Amino acid sequence: MQLEILGWTPSLAAAFEAVASPSSIPARLVRIEGKRALASTAFGERFVDFPSRLRRGEGVAVVGDWVSLAAADSARVEHVLPRQTVLARRAAGRRVRRQLLAANVDVVFVVSSLDADFSERRLERYLTVVHDGGARPVILLTKAGPCDDPAPLLARARAVAPGVDVHAIDVLAGIGPNAPRAHLAPGRTAVLVGSSGVGKSTLLNHLMGQDLMLTGAVRQSDGLGQHTTSHRELFVLPQGGVVIDTPGLRELAPWADEDALEETFADVEALAAHCRFANCAHEHEPGCAVLEAVDAGTLDPARLAAFVSLRHELQLTGVQRHEQRRRDRSFAKLARGVQRLKRGRR
Known part of the structure; x- marks a missing residue:
């Protein structure tokens, strides 16, 4: 099968060349089954093995990923290529x-x-x-x-x-x-x-x-x-x-930045450009063009309520993500200290 049919592009080819070994081949993940996955290559579909670092955490591989395979090593996944979306x-x-x-x-x-x-x-x-x-x-x-x-x-x-x-x-x-x-x-x-x-x-x-x-x-x-x-x-x-x-x-x-709301709620954002305050929350501020649109009947109040609710949810998730990263770093630091202590006792 031609890889272009699967979505292979020149930018992916350049990314592959940057990480591939001489025996590597590119592939796209079709289905994931625990420690292995079905991958599509230029030579057909084949099952490939996953290293543990690609099965959990932030570096997990997913269906649709392009990867490099160590073809000489039982078709093991070496790298996940940079994602476009x-x-x-x-x-x-x-x-x-x-x-x-x-x-x-x-x-x-x-x-x-x-x-x-x-x-x-x-x-x-x-x-x-x-x-x-x-x-x-x-x-x-x-x-x-x-x-x-x-x-x-x-x-x-x-x-x-x-x-x-x-x-x-x-x-x-x-x-x-x-x-x-x-x-x-x-x-x-x-x-x-x-x-x-x-x-x-x-x-x-x-x-x-x-x-x-x-x-x-x-x-x-x-x-x-x-x-x-x-x-x-x-x-x-x-x-x-x-x-x-x-x-x-x-x-x-949603796992997203607040910027994603600008496209989803483009109508609300267009109104917000006319608010008196640049940091208007559209909840009770004077001179809020968004609230004025609700009062005038040109913006559905349920639409505004959804915007405000999603924004608060994304803000809270952002704070929680920061706190989780802090805890993860603290745990990793503690684990490294324990390992150093064990090595010192040998």
Whole structure:
């Protein structure tokens, strides 16, 4: 297979040459299974081994990564090449850490269905994550067939996604089936993200032209979908392009800088430029153009509340990240001291 089909570029080739040994070959990670991964090379797919430093911590490798393989050494991963973009969230649990979902993606298909799953607030969270990682978001509103009138939900999605393409689709009913393909091309990588049961696997099967992934029914009790995808995997499309499928996310805590909000909330930021104070928090300050827009009915108060809430969440996460790094450094220093003490007693 030609690596260019998978997204290989001259900049990646230069990065590979900088770290590769004479026997090394480049590859892209297709699927990760514990201590090994399935990787795609110019010579086909093969399973490769991971060193422990690439299986945990900040240096963890993820589906979509480009790597160099020590081909002469049982196809062991040597290096992860610099990433062009990333898709990451704050990992679940108490410890403050980043969880990578995919790497080197050009387009993120944010998939939500036109039923009980639809939520402007969830869309805002996905868009913040996508903007922070450097990829381009596209919103796909699935299950348009059973929806009596998709237009109101389409309008609501577009209102919280300025400048983002939004499509109502239903590949089973033949509604907008080619809309996703308009954002794909040979060498381009897309990733599917969204809640469980919104139709990601159905969409992937449609793009691949065959039933690769199982699809699950929606529960009648609450209208929510059931898990069908259990792992992340990269697929090469017959018509060109690459798609990474991901399991449904129950929650999405953004791992992002506050700057990511500038694109997600471009309408709020445009109003903020006219506030009396440069550091206006848009909560109670006099001369706040954003609050004036809410009072005038030109800005949805729920939209402003979401902006303020996400900003506070990102600020708190930033403080927690700093504190976690401080604790990690203190622990590492203590561990080095213990090791020196042990060596001194020998």
